[in-house]
Amino acid sequence: xxxxxxxxxxxxxxxxxxxxxxxxxxxxxxxxxxxxxxxxxxxxxxxxxxxxxxxxxxxxxxxxxxxxxxxxxxxxxxxxxxxxxxxxxxxxxxxxxxxxxxxxxxxxxxxxxxxxxxxxxxxxxxxxxxxxxxxxxxxxxxxxxxxxxxxxxxxxxxxxxxxxxxxxxxxxxxxxxxxxxxxxxxxxxxxxxxxxxxxxxxxxxxxxxxxxxxxxxxxxxxxxxxxxxxxxxxxxxxxxxxxxxxxxxxxxxxxxxxxxxxxxxxxxxxxxxxxxxxxxxxxxxxxxxxxxxxxxxxxxxxxxxxxxxxxxxxxxxxxxxxxxxxxxxxxxxxxxxxxxxxxxxxxxxxxxxxxxxxxxxxxxxxxxxxxxxxxxxxxxxxxxxxxxxxxxxxxxxxxxxxxxxxxxxxxxxxxxxxxxxxxxxxxxxxxxxxxxxxxxxxxxxxxxxxxxxxxxxxxxxxxxxxxxxxxxxx
Numbered sequence: 001x002x003x004x005x006x007x008x009x010x011x012x013x014x015x016x017x018x019x020x021x022x023x024x025x026x027x028x029x030x031x032x033x034x035x036x037x038x039x040x041x042x043x044x045x046x047x048x049x050x051x052x053x054x055x056x057x058x059x060x061x062x063x064x065x066x067x068x069x070x071x072x073x074x075x076x077x078x079x080x081x082x083x084x085x086x087x088x089x090x091x092x093x094x095x096x097x098x099x100x101x102x103x104x105x106x107x108x109x110x111x112x113x114x115x116x117x118x119x120x121x122x123x124x125x126x127x128x129x130x131x132x133x134x135x136x137x138x139x140x141x142x143x144x145x146x147x148x149x150x151x152x153x154x155x156x157x158x159x160x161x162x163x164x165x166x167x168x169x170x171x172x173x174x175x176x177x178x179x180x181x182x183x184x185x186x187x188x189x190x191x192x193x194x195x196x197x198x199x200x201x202x203x204x205x206x207x208x209x210x211x212x213x214x215x216x217x218x219x220x221x222x223x224x225x226x227x228x229x230x231x232x233x234x235x236x237x238x239x240x241x242x243x244x245x246x247x248x249x250x251x252x253x254x255x256x257x258x259x260x261x262x263x264x265x266x267x268x269x270x271x272x273x274x275x276x277x278x279x280x281x282x283x284x285x286x287x288x289x290x291x292x293x294x295x296x297x298x299x300x301x302x303x304x305x306x307x308x309x310x311x312x313x314x315x316x317x318x319x320x321x322x323x324x325x326x327x328x329x330x331x332x333x334x335x336x337x338x339x340x341x342x343x344x345x346x347x348x349x350x351x352x353x354x355x356x357x358x359x360x361x362x363x364x365x366x367x368x369x370x371x372x373x374x375x376x377x378x379x380x381x382x383x384x385x386x387x388x389x390x391x392x393x394x395x396x397x398x399x400x401x402x403x404x405x406x407x408x409x410x411x412x413x414x415x416x417x418x419x420x421x422x423x424x425x426x427x428x429x430x431x432x433x434x435x436x437x438x439x440x441x442x443x444x445x446x447x448x449x450x451x452x453x454x455x456x457x458x459x460x461x462x463x464x465x466x467x468x469x470x471x472x473x474x
Contacts, residue, residue: 002059004360009267019234023064026233028225031069034105035077037289041273048270048312050118055359069121073102112290115300117393125224131206133223134215138195146256150186152198158191161252168244195219218249231261237268270312302326308365338404340382349387414460422458
């Protein structure tokens with residue numbers, strides 16, 4: 001069996017991955033808070049850990065891997081949007097409008113992640129569907145002396161869990177010393193965090209032993225992962241920005257509620273994303289959503305390819321130059337597939353050992369993409385290339401036939417231009433004036449046409465930026 005090595009944030013080292021039960025490998029990935037469209041930074045962990053799921057399903061079998069990714073649908077921003085709709089005259093209760101907003105946003109999220117080639121998780125729990133389980137876990141934490149009620153709130157007592165801070169490598173005292181926040185008077189310790197908070201009539205709420213209220217953010221994932229994966233499971237993953245406090249708090253409350261379990265054995269965190277060398281932010285004007293890019297005509301496969309070029313534990317820089325190069329690369333692969341691939345055979349080929357080896361080495365997606373390049377440069381491996389494009393979620397095998405058909409139509413449409421260039425070339429050989437040839441060739445190139453001229457004649461091929469409209473009038 002393939003040996004997978006992953007860098008465990010908790011141990012700060014690369015470890016051989018040994019599942020608790022190879023017949024039931026469990027992963028929990030922190031999903032989005034569904035108040036608006038997913039931005040590009042939200043997409044990075046989806047793509048990174050989608051690749052991980054593909055690797056695990058290949059190694060252990062698709063039926064032996066359980067992939068969970070949650071939706072946080074209890075949030076102040078969601079509440080504010082629903083409240084503004086209600087004030088504007090929308091019908092229904094506030095809870096109805098909140099559900100309407102989150103359903104809308106989840107639909108957007110699914111469409112955008114589908115465009116990136118991300119496979120659907122086995123379970124996508126919504127926080128509002130697990131309120132009862134959260135209340136039960138909070139009651140257990142209070143009974144075990146790890147939480148306390150105060151002024152309608154329930155808070156976790158961080159001093160009750162000696163291991164608190166191990167994941168992020170911080171001590172509680174250092175955290176307090178570095179904090180610059182106002183501490184609520186009902187907290188026993190400044191670092192205690194909220195498990196339950198009260199809701200007034202203008203906010204969504206649920207009945208609980210501590211009054212009408214709603215859960216804190218951190219308890220959601222602990223309750224949902226326990227219900228779907230148990231008190232111990234294999235991998236918990238998310239962006240590095242979640243390492244503290246979210247993941248730290250998850251560990252504390254989960255291990256205290258279920259002391260015989262280990263919660264997650266392996267913790268994986270992807271680094272942050274930049275745009276053109278700068279932090280993505282609305283104030284800098286470089287903030288955009290996945291849908292923004294798709295609407296600009298950048299295919300999802302191109303976005304996915306760029307995200308896979310950088311190792312998940314390194315900061316990633318999105319640039320327009322990378323997107324253009326990725327688009328060209330993928331179009332080249334389709335061109336090679338048109339010439340050399342056996343699509344029927346590709347359906348029977350599994351992932352190439354070089355791709356699997358790269359991913360098994362701490363999800364080295366960059367090395368996996370380099371393996372694709374090597375396949376593309378050998379005509380007898382282009383069928384393998386097609387199979388591995390499908391495995392990596394870049395170009396689905398079911399779509400490759402249509403892509404090749406589109407390419408052939410473009411090539412057929414270039415036949416008259418090839419004839420014209422050949423005629424100009426024949427005349428130039430007689431007159432020794434190649435300026436008309438060079439001028440026409442330049443116009444073709446500017447329109448996104450690759451031009452090859454040899455003894456056997458002229459060959460034209462569409463490039464990634466091919467635009468048939470640019471050829472009109474030539």
